[in-house]
Amino acid sequence: MGPEEANEANTLGSSWRRVVRLLEEDDRVSPRQRGFVSLAQAQGLIGSTLLVAVPNELTREVLQGQIKSALDDALRSVFSEDIRCAIDVDTDMIPVREETFEAVKRPEIREDLRPAPTPPTTSQEVSRLNPKYVFDTFVIGASNRFAHAAAVAVAEAPAKAYNPLFIYGDSGLGKTHLLHAIGHYARRLYNGIRVRYVNSEEFTNDFINSIRDDEGTSFKTTYRNVDLLLIDDIQFLAGRNATQEEFFHTFNALHNSNKQVVITSDQPPKMLHGFEDRMKSRFEWGLLTDIQPPELETRIAILRKKANNDGLSAPDDALEYIASRISANIRELEGALIRVTAFASLNKQPVDVALAEMVLKDLITDDSALEITAEQILTETAAYFKLSVEELNSKSRTRTLVTARQIAMYLCRELTDMSLPKIGQVLGGRDHTTVIHADRKIRELMAERRAIYNQVTELTNKIKQAQRGL
Ligand SMILES: Nc1ncnc2c1ncn2[C@@H]1O[C@H](COP(=O)(O)OP(=O)(O)OP(=O)(O)O)[C@@H](O)[C@H]1O
Numbered sequence: 142m143g144p145e146e147a148n149e150a151n152t153l154g155s156s157w158r159r160v161v162r163l164l165e166e167d168d169r170v171s172p173r174q175r176g177f178v179s180l181a182q183a184q185g186l187i188g189s190t191l192l193v194a195v196p197n198e199l200t201r202e203v204l205q206g207q208i209k210s211a212l213d214d215a216l217r218s219v220f221s222e223d224i225r226c227a228i229d230v231d232t233d234m235i236p237v238r239e240e241t242f243e244a245v246k247r248p249e250i251r252e253d254l255r256p257a258p259t260p261p262t263t264s265q266e267v268s269r270l271n272p273k274y275v276f277d278t279f280v281i282g283a284s285n286r287f288a289h290a291a292a293v294a295v296a297e298a299p300a301k302a303y304n305p306l307f308i309y310g311d312s313g314l315g316k317t318h319l320l321h322a323i324g325h326y327a328r329r330l331y332n333g334i335r336v337r338y339v340n341s342e343e344f345t346n347d348f349i350n351s352i353r354d355d356e357g358t359s360f361k362t363t364y365r366n367v368d369l370l371l372i373d374d375i376q377f378l379a380g381r382n383a384t385q386e387e388f389f390h391t392f393n394a395l396h397n398s399n400k401q402v403v404i405t406s407d408q409p410p411k412m413l414h415g416f417e418d419r420m421k422s423r424f425e426w427g428l429l430t431d432i433q434p435p436e437l438e439t440r441i442a443i444l445r446k447k448a449n450n451d452g453l454s455a456p457d458d459a460l461e462y463i464a465s466r467i468s469a470n471i472r473e474l475e476g477a478l479i480r481v482t483a484f485a486s487l488n489k490q491p492v493d494v495a496l497a498e499m500v501l502k503d504l505i506t507d508d509s510a511l512e513i514t515a516e517q518i519l520t521e522t523a524a525y526f527k528l529s530v531e532e533l534n535s536k537s538r539t540r541t542l543v544t545a546r547q548i549a550m551y552l553c554r555e556l557t558d559m560s561l562p563k564i565g566q567v568l569g570g571r572d573h574t575t576v577i578h579a580d581r582k583i584r585e586l587m588a589e590r591r592a593i594y595n596q597v598t599e600l601t602n603k604i605k606q607a608q609r610g611l
Pocket residue numbers: 274278279280281285310311312313314315316317318319374407443471472475557558559
């Protein structure tokens with residue numbers, strides 16, 4: 142920045158601070174709204190238009206809607222002319238400084254969200270939320286902008302903004318990521334908020350187990366004493382009438398007591414089969430938002446962020462190449478990046494376009510129409526390692542079996558939309574943490590041991606070929 146620009150920036154900064162001070166003294170602006178004002182930053186003045194960046198849609202709504210006239214007056218008084226405010230949502234501003242959270246956070250927003258009388262089982266709840274799935278690591282593009290904004294709004298003002306929030310879209314497009322991010326962000330904003338994340342299979346299992354053990358009492362306690370219920374992949378409740386009935390009551394109980402519910406699904410409510418109409422209509426009470434497959438630019442940005450976060454080094458043109466080859470599913474996009482960087486590491490070579498081309502050539506990537514199932518993965522994996530499916534699912538821990546089982550888990554993660562508990566369940570009733578461990582282990586081994594890398598690649602292609610009936 143040259144001295145003149147620095148000067149300009151300083152002047153703008155101090156003018157904006159005066160605007161903020163005026164708003165702080167203005168009776169028309171509530172303490173809660175002042176919190177939002179403090180999140181905004183002036184970026185530049187072009188003619189009589191002031192560019193202002195804010196971290197989310199909710200802040201924009203407050204500035205442009207709720208306090209517009211107070212803001213216009215403050216701008217006029219500081220700049221001595223009518224200034225138009227152009228507000229841009231820049232999510233890279235999240236997370237904001239801690240003291241700003243203090244300013245934004247309740248009691249004005251939700252006075253009733255106080256720490257639970259007995260502290261929640263924090264460690265268990267935290268472990269249920271994947272630490273990687275936060276707003277910070279979520280890349281925003283046209284395909285998911287609205288869903289992201291709604292998710293931020295719900296985390297900031299649970300049961301105030303939209304209730305329920307219903308997010309739908311195809312597999313691997315970031316619904317689970319957003320759900321976890323809501324949980325994390327709400328926990329940062331509201332000390333002691335009781336958040337429960339669950340996918341609908343776990344919900345079903347909890348319900349069945351509690352009926353068996355104590356006639357449903359523990360289930361009610363678990364699911365009704367929460368402030369924020371995040372329920373993933375609701376479509377799996379299709380046709381399960383008793384569980385649906387229970388969900389219906391849980392939903393009503395939470396909604397009536399002003400608690401937030403967020404639901405994800407692969408279909409919009411109207412298209413959900415095997416659900417009663419009263420249930421579908423409730424899903425539409427709040428806000429419906431979809432997530433579409435990301436455009437090329439967003440796919441590149443996702444890969445770039447992923448590479449940065451995981452310390453993988455890959456130049457932009459190689460990332461662009463990978464993003465151009467895989468378009469339908471972000472989980473597969475990430476899988477391709479892992480394979481390319483693993484191959485480079487095995488060969489002690491830097492990643493470049495030629496290498497990415499070679500690795501992806503070995504991998505059948507034109508598979509948007511393929512619906513791979515866990516059964517196929519288990520059958521092919523067992524055959525590949527000359528084992529039986531029973532052995533794969535058994536408790537035996539010989540070296541070959543452990544590796545084969547971990548590869549099967551890794552491939553279930555990459556090639557299907559199954560949840561972690563479900564993968565654990567089909568592989569001999571194992572815990573979801575075992576699946577997380579296997580996934581991490583195979584990623585590491587692929588970068589360290591050529592044999593493992595080759596096995597995973599060959600097996601993936603065999604599974605895809607078998608699926609296509611080749
Ligand atoms: N916009 C995004 N920015 C960064 N990463 C993303 C984004 N969208 C998805 N991902 C990543 O892609 C992977 C798949 O996303 P996720 O599991 O949330 O999909 P999903 O829509 O819930 O799929 P499913 O319906 O199969 O459960 C995750 O690792 C997630 O972090």
